Amino acid sequence: MRLFRHGPVRPPELAGPLIVIPHPRISLPDVAANVVLTVVGVVFALPLLWLVFASVDKNAGWYIRLPDLSSENYRAVLTAHGLQPFVNSLYLAAVTTAVATVLALLAAYPLSRRHVPGKRTVMLLVLFASGLPVTMMLVPIYEMYAAIHWLDSSFTTSLFLAATALPFAIWLMKNYVDAVPVELEEAARIEGAGTLRTLLSVVLPLILPGFSVTAVYIFISAWGAFVVPLVLDANPDDQPGTVAIYQFLGAHGFVQFGQLAAFSLLFSLPVVILYLLIARSFRGGFTFGGGVRG
Amino acid sequence: MMDGSEFQLDHRQDRPRFEPSTALLLSLPGGFLFFLFAGPIAYALYLGFTNLQLIGPHAQAWWFTGLANPTRLLNDAIFFHSIKLTLIFVVGSGMIGQTLVGLILALLMRGSPAPIRLSVGTLVVAAWVIPEVTAAFIWYAFAQAGGTLGIVLGAPQTNFLFSAPMATVSAANLWRGTAFSMLVFSAALRNVPAEVLEAADVEGASRFQRLWSITLPLLGPTIITNLLLVTILNLSDFTLIYTLTQGGPGTATMTLPIYIYQEAFTYYELGYGTTISLVLILIGAVLSLLFVRKVRKAT
Numbered sequence: 001m002r003l004f005r006h007g008p009v010r011p012p013e014l015a016g017p018l019i020v021i022p023h024p025r026i027s028l029p030d031v032a033a034n035v036v037l038t039v040v041g042v043v044f045a046l047p048l049l050w051l052v053f054a055s056v057d058k059n060a061g062w063y064i065r066l067p068d069l070s071s072e073n074y075r076a077v078l079t080a081h082g083l084q085p086f087v088n089s090l091y092l093a094a095v096t097t098a099v100a101t102v103l104a105l106l107a108a109y110p111l112s113r114r115h116v117p118g119k120r121t122v123m124l125l126v127l128f129a130s131g132l133p134v135t136m137m138l139v140p141i142y143e144m145y146a147a148i149h150w151l152d153s154s155f156t157t158s159l160f161l162a163a164t165a166l167p168f169a170i171w172l173m174k175n176y177v178d179a180v181p182v183e184l185e186e187a188a189r190i191e192g193a194g195t196l197r198t199l200l201s202v203v204l205p206l207i208l209p210g211f212s213v214t215a216v217y218i219f220i221s222a223w224g225a226f227v228v229p230l231v232l233d234a235n236p237d238d239q240p241g242t243v244a245i246y247q248f249l250g251a252h253g254f255v256q257f258g259q260l261a262a263f264s265l266l267f268s269l270p271v272v273i274l275y276l277l278i279a280r281s282f283r284g285g286f287t288f289g290g291g292v293r294g
Numbered sequence: 295m296m297d298g299s300e301f302q303l304d305h306r307q308d309r310p311r312f313e314p315s316t317a318l319l320l321s322l323p324g325g326f327l328f329f330l331f332a333g334p335i336a337y338a339l340y341l342g343f344t345n346l347q348l349i350g351p352h353a354q355a356w357w358f359t360g361l362a363n364p365t366r367l368l369n370d371a372i373f374f375h376s377i378k379l380t381l382i383f384v385v386g387s388g389m390i391g392q393t394l395v396g397l398i399l400a401l402l403m404r405g406s407p408a409p410i411r412l413s414v415g416t417l418v419v420a421a422w423v424i425p426e427v428t429a430a431f432i433w434y435a436f437a438q439a440g441g442t443l444g445i446v447l448g449a450p451q452t453n454f455l456f457s458a459p460m461a462t463v464s465a466a467n468l469w470r471g472t473a474f475s476m477l478v479f480s481a482a483l484r485n486v487p488a489e490v491l492e493a494a495d496v497e498g499a500s501r502f503q504r505l506w507s508i509t510l511p512l513l514g515p516t517i518i519t520n521l522l523l524v525t526i527l528n529l530s531d532f533t534l535i536y537t538l539t540q541g542g543p544g545t546a547t548m549t550l551p552i553y554i555y556q557e558a559f560t561y562y563e564l565g566y567g568t569t570i571s572l573v574l575i576l577i578g579a580v581l582s583l584l585f586v587r588k589v590r591k592a593t
Binding site: 029030033034036037038040041043044045046047048050051054061062063064103104106107109110111114115116117124127128129130131132133134135136137138139140141142143144159160162163164166167170194195220223224226227231241242245246249257260261264265267268271272275 | 311312313315316318319320322323324326327329330331333334335337338341346395398399402403405406407410411413414417418419420421423424425426427428431432433434435436438439440441442444445446450469501526529530532533536537551554555558559564567568571572574575578579581582583585586589590
């Protein structure tokens with residue numbers, strides 16, 4: 001499928017090899033299109049390039065320049081103290097992902113297979129919930145957590161992150177379960193397997209690709225979560241990477257930004273890698289789910 | 295144990311019959327959502343009408359204050375100011391900026407050679423995939439006095455976060471969020487039938503005519519859906535703006551989510567902060583409802 005074609009279109013009967021050799025004619029609009037694309041590419045690249053250069057620059061400045069190559073920034077970050085935020089982010093994202101994917105599977109299976117009264121309404125409610133802005137719940141959830149003494153814990157913080165991710169995860173997971181043929185489950189049932197066994201040993205293996213995509217999606221969201229841990233968990237030992245970057249920017253932003261660049265780059269790496277793993281499914285309109293990011 | 299009951303028709307899964315295990319399975323995620331998702335929203339409906347404070351005279355002794363908060367809201371100049379900024383941000387940076395740039399990129403990339411297409415695509419997506427705080431830090435550096443932006447624009451001593459804060463956070467958000475629209479439109483463009491375009495080409499339709507009378511009308515529904523999703527996404531954006539400016543200088547970039555945060559956690563006005571949250575809930579609910587209606591029509 002081409003929007004722009006190179007060379008003239010000729011009826012096939014004239015397309016003998018000896019008559020005309022079609023050569024890609026470079027048309028003005030084609031050139032213009034590619035120039036625009038290249039310019040946009042450079043505009044998008046400049047800020048990213050600054051991050052990469054500054055992270056390996058001994059004397060990084062605000063402006064982009066070729067670095068005085070040095071691994072000092074990375075060495076400063078890769079200390080036990082510097083790595084604690086990574087551990088905290090990993091914990092937060094892992095617990096969030098585990099809770100949300102398991103609960104999403106438990107909900108998606110009956111919503112896909114069983115008779116549930118008002119199923120359609122439930123699914124529309126789930127979709128509705130996934131479109132609500134998470135920020136709006138911050139103040140009441142803070143107050144709720146204060147009342148039940150759930151503040152300042154990374155576990156309860158990830159429970160809330162899981163709750164905000166859950167509606168979209170259910171929606172996604174149900175679509176994956178829908179795509180699996182029902183016959184295998186019936187066979188398992190006839191052999192006397194219970195619901196949970198059917199779910200774990202028949203359904204789960206079949207939807208594993210979709211299950212992983214859902215998990216990765218939740219993990220990426222939770223890894224980047226900033227305001228929720230900022231508000232719900234004031235314990236400095238629990239600080240995830242996102243909050244660390246923010247604090248660092250406020251406290252030492254003007255002196256050690258080479259180090260902050262190195263830290264930010266390392267912190268971005270896991271989600272970039274995870275994204276590459278599931279990029280295929282992101283393409284086909286899967287992006288519809290960004291509604292729960294926050 | 296084989297008494298034959300396993301083979302009865304009642305056990306067929308397509309038969310509309312509510313099984314006890316269904317309730318059991320649904321109760322866990324249902325209860326979880328009820329407690330941690332519906333709970334806070336319901337609680338907000340009450341808290342928004344109280345004088346609760348985080349610290350201060352009404353931290354312990356607080357009560358229902360009726361219409362005091364809504365009245366205060368209607369007389370709050372900063373609130374209306376922040377509504378205006380939210381609109382600028384959502385419409386300018388999101389609906390117009392991200393959607394338009396994403397659409398143009400998707401259209402241009404269809405006809406461009408693979409090396410250009412792939413590298414531009416990768417860069418745009420990279421800006422979207424990295425954590426939002428990282429994107430904010432990058433733009434913090436980019437827009438500083440002595441930063442790359444100033445050098446490119448020929449004003450190296452300008453700190454754009456001070457001289458043009460709203461434009462700068464909007465640009466940063468455009469940079470960060472365009473990938474979403476680009477991916478959505480690229481996927482949709484793959485469904486535009488090539489034969490139709492080629493037929494129009496043979497008939498002598500110009501490039502612009504093909505775009506205007508074939509491609510864009512076919513993309514219509516996708517554009518609407520994308521506008522809705524981009525609005526939902528941008529409406530609640532907190533991290534990028536807060537990390538860049540904390541809503542400042544002054545109140546220059548104080549969009550609704552940041553104003554909520556400031557009232558509740560900087561000025562300790564939890565009750566009033568919740569009242570403003572309710573406004574955001576309402577706007578978000580309407581948008582989400584529109585989206586649900588679109589999906590329901592499509593399925």
